[in-house]
Amino acid sequence: MAYLIFESKEEAQARSEQAGIAKGLSYHKTGSGSRYWWGVSEEAAEENPRAYIEIKKFVWTDEESGEEQVSIPDQTLLTEEDTLVDSLPEDWVFAPDPMAVPTEDVVEEPTEDVTEDPPLAD
Secondary structure, three states: OEEEEEOOHHHHHHHHHHHHHHHOOOHHHHOOOOOOOOOOEEOOOOOOOOEEEEEOOEEEEOOOOOOEEEEOOOHHHOOOOOOOEOOOOOOOOOOOOOOOOOOOOOOOOOOOOOOOOOOOOO
């Protein structure tokens, strides 16, 4: 994958809409239906969150020549101003994993020494 990074969600949506216009999506012809070509993801930062568009990028090595090959299906939609990067910035703020087990907030309940009654005899 590759990414287009933007300073805001609005900038990313505007760029995705440009691609939607280029692809002739229905919203731009009839006023309803699909408007954006790419999905937009926003950073989890509280102040000034950035956004990105994920662009499919396939990389493989040609068996005969040993050369690395790259294919970007949406290459024709990219402009000279678009700068693809291979990863998100190191300081990117990700949302917490909702499936992760919290470790810091786990408080063990004190266990009481409870003596159980012996089982009933027959």
